[in-house]
Amino acid sequence: MAQAQHDMAELTEVAHALADAAGAAIQPYFRTKLTPENKDAQGFDPVTIADRAAEAAMRDVLAIRRPQDGIYGEEYGRQDGTSGLTWVLDPIDGTRAFICGAPTWGCLIGLDDGSGPILGIVDQPHTGERFFGGPNGATLTHHGITTSLQTNRATTALSGAKLLTTFPEVGQAAERAAFERVRDQVQLTRYGLDCYAYALIATGQVDLVIEAGLNAYDIQGPQAVIEAAGGIVTTWDGGPAHQGGRILAAGNKALHQAAMDLLNS
Template identity: 45%
Template sequence: MTTPDWAELTRFAILLAETAADAILPYFRQNTKVDVKDGPVWDPVTEGDRAGERVIRQLIERHYPEHGILGEEYGVKDARSPFTWVLDPVDGTRAFVSGMPTWATLIGLSHEGRPALGLMNQPVVGDMFYGNPQGAWHSYRGATSAITTRKGVPLSRATLGTTAPELYRSAEDQRRFQSLRHKVQLARYGGDSYFFCLMAAGHIDIAMDCGLQPYDIAPLLPIVTGAGGVAAEWTGGDIARGGNVITAGSQALLDEALAIMAY
């Protein structure tokens, strides 16, 4: 079996992100019309979300027509190869419609059903994080450097990031989150996918969120693991399919956090 050319596929993912940014940014801070998806919670979507995914899908179809696609806005295209792209054009739409530059475009590539390449791009700030089987990197305004997670931090000195406490909607999830929050040194909110990348880059120690979809987390896992981090679905599910996800800079820290959440 031919080994995938991860360098070429990573370059293509970067092109997808840059092209998506050109389609999305005209809608940012423009008081764009907000539609609401069906469901039990307020789930906004804008033309920025849809425009971003459309241009990504068009480029994939042009360059890799045999690849599958799973996108938040336009669903599934079946694969005719071992590869499937996983897309969230605007992760953090609540931040997007609030004018906060903490949303991001997430682009992942699964190989034989497992997340293998992932990218997060925040074009307003100029941050791009990406990872593949060969490592993880941060690109900021033209300068690119390898990233690694912070090691040797006990739970009592850890910084934790999660999108919002109220997103832990069940009593059990809320209990688990609060038990962990009270054990860390610092908890920060509102970062969406940014927290997972900041954890990978060694700025915080734990990133977690509840009730994620595959397109929310599959693009982030190669960044986390490529930087030396670890991840788990704390109810025992398949993390690539989403669910309740916690990531940490080291296995020791993850084990300590999971032990607290188990009580």
């Protein structure tokens, strides 16, 4: 559906209500002695009571405010709707960081109209930072003060770019090799920032995020924020990013193309 067919003011209000509810559910657990469960028998994919409480809190808000919409959440799966809109929720992106006490996790909220997110939030309640992206641009609200965001770093060459990713392995062996081709050309590479890395593109602090193996709920919130701030988010081959997979996010077209050329060379 086109954005003009929706009440964006109402949807924005609901998105913020979801972030408020998730933050209230998460905060009492942060930097406490949680015992995570492991969702991956072949590795370590932790989930905590905080993840589940946050998604349940957001679903409770939607049951009252937007019962006609679909929901796709990491912890409780899919719930069909009738409106053509789906709320795509990751209650805690970066649970590994969360259980280590590092504030690089966030609550991710995207609203998908079938072609991608029409608005999104990356919320970090511990630091009091909420990154929002929608049709009228991107903003950062920090302790009650809201400022506009733009990805307007002057860097257009990889030699001057700052690159972020969560895991040094970046997927399978071939994917890691592709990532390393970009890594070897940039000025600086940092690891382990989870969804916060995408927020830093929107603020204009960094230039590139490259990841692989993402789900829709990992990317739709950050994608909406970055695109609203003037950046670009696609798959490694330049396709739509909203279903996840191999993701390339960039602050401008020149860096996006340069990174994409190396990833696919």
